[in-house]
Amino acid sequence: MTQPDAPHSPPSGQPVNPPSGPAQARPGPLDGLRVVEMGSLLAGPFVGQLLGDFGAEVVKVEPPGVGDPMRAWGRHKPQGHSLWFPVIARNKKSVTLNLRQQAGQALARELIAGADVLVENFRPGTLERWGLGPDDLHALNPRLVIVRVSGYGQTGPYRGRAGFGSIGEAVGGLRALSGEPGQPPVRVGISIGDMLAGTLGALGAMMALFGRLTSGQGQVVDISLYEAVLTYMESMIPEYALTGQTRERSGSVLPGIAPSNIYPALDGNGQPGEWVVIGANGDNVFRRLAAAMGEPALADDPDYATHEARGRNMTAIDERIAAWTVSLPATEVVARLEEAGVPASRMYSARDMMNDPHFAARGNIVTLPHPVLGDFPMQGVVPRLTATPGSVRTLGPELGQHNAEIYGERLGRSAEALAQLAADGVI
Missing domain, CATH: 3.30.1540.10 (formyl-coa transferase, domain 3)
Known part of the structure; x- marks a missing residue:
């Protein structure tokens, strides 16, 4: 284990921040930080994307055989390849692991024992059923920061309810304000609820890691989708409480703000x-x-x-x-x-962005090689740091691409042991 004020060092012989495409050669500010991501779809993986953009080693744990459903999602899939997964899984390593098997849970404990941050977005209580709850993991690794993203949070009467980002947008108040007056509520054209939760999850991880500098102890970061949306709802609550006025849909304007x-x-x-x-x-x-x-x-x-x-x-x-x-x-x-x-x-459309000189000057669009699709452009890293900038080093990995590296080189499993784990459906 490292000292309370230092992250884990990268494996011996591994480049700290291997350049790829337009990535900077300098290490990111989170270089050496080890993150285990057990999330799927959007909110949890977006936490991992943000941490990975700034140099953290993010090991993405996926179910054997199918992996994260994001691998198959997307309106357009040229040659069967998702255009979303390479973005949200960029800068990550992929291992497969069946967390529903005791052998998989045991392997997960080994992996988490050497981590700084665990990110998960299962329904509350799932990790506890697998023997991977905070009490179990902090007994194993007291310095671990656990980012838990869920629909309604880890406490309260709604904790066990299923929740996607769209539900968080509704409960958090955003959907009620989106659209034209007198018309049904509409959604923003992106999964904004998930992205807000992921952003606050990454921010919470950073605050918990900063707190660890003095305490030496990890803690749980509890992020709910509805609360992430609620945080951004400006003065909606005091407007109702103090004036009796309920803010309504106002289309493309904000009432009283003109032009x-x-x-x-x-x-x-x-x-x-x-x-x-x-x-x-x-x-x-x-x-x-x-x-x-x-x-x-x-x-x-x-x-x-x-x-x-x-x-x-x-x-x-x-x-x-x-x-x-x-x-x-x-x-x-x-x-x-x-x-x-x-x-x-x-x-602006995507065409405008890709042809705009300001976007080019700021490096807002970065391009990396895709093994099948060729040049693969995507949005760059935000925020911009002058001394230790983030970077996009790799696209989303193939399913289980790093099993041998993580389970073999890091956790000491032999090739024969890995083959047996695969045969048993553990990895």
């Missing part, structure tokens, strides 16, 4: 069909917008001169802005507002 909306514009052929988002709700910014529109007097009109006045008259001001934007190509609207110092943008 901050999407506005119609022309496409490259001079036809309606593009949209521009403009955020000019500050008094000074609105003055610059009015000037760019050729209507500087609007900034002094009592109906629009202050933030409060614009909030009361947001429909009228949005109509005036839309009458201006719809007469111009979207690119020209954005160019004029950029020159005026008014925040504005077209709606």
Whole structure:
């Protein structure tokens, strides 16, 4: 075991941060940290993705034969290959392990004994049934940080309920506010509830590791999907408690915040069909917008001169802005507002991102070689650290690709023993 203020060192002879594609040669800030990921699908694996991006060794434990269902998910699967799994499993190693067998549970204990962090997103009580609950694991490895992601948390009357990210979005309040007034709630086009939980799970792991510097002890990080969403719900709770007002769906605007909306514009052929988002709700910014529109007097009109006045008259001001934007190509609207110092943008697609010079300059899209699909582009690492930046070093691994390395080289199993474990359905 290492000292309380140091992570585990990488195996002897293994590169600290092997460069691949655009990855930096410098080690990440979590270099040497050992993480065991027992999660599947999204929330738990996103914790592992974030930690792996910054240099942690993430060993992903998957069921033999099928692996993480994410290997098969996705709307588009060229040549049968998921386009999602290589992203969420990047920078990870894959081992197979049947945690429902006692032999698998015993092997898991060996693996976790040398880890700094365990990430899991089973339903509460599952690890305990397998003899892998926090009490058991902390007796084995007192310094272990255990990140537990679930639908409703490890305590409370709902702890045993199943929960996906979509359920967390509903219970946490996001779905009720998403969509147009008077219409059914809608979802964001990504699995935002899972991603929020994963982000907070990684943050919780970092805080627990920091706490370990002084205590020398690990702890449990309890993340629920609904609480992860609830955390981001701004003033929804005090608005209801103190004013009796329940926030409702408001479409593309925030009530009382104006102008901050999407506005119609022309496409490259001079036809309606593009949209521009403009955020000019500050008094000074609105003055610059009015000037760019050729209507500087609007900034002094009592109906629009202050933030409060614009909030009361947001429909009228949005109509005036839309009458201006719809007469111009979207690119020209954005160019004029950029020159005026008014925040504005077209709606970016993946094509826009991959051809944008700012995305290129910032390294927002990184490309690594895929063994079947060739060049494989994906989003880069965020946040950006100047001295110890994160990197994308490898795409998601093949199922069980690292069994020999982890079970053989690290845990000392012979080739014959590994073959027997495979034959017995343990790995």
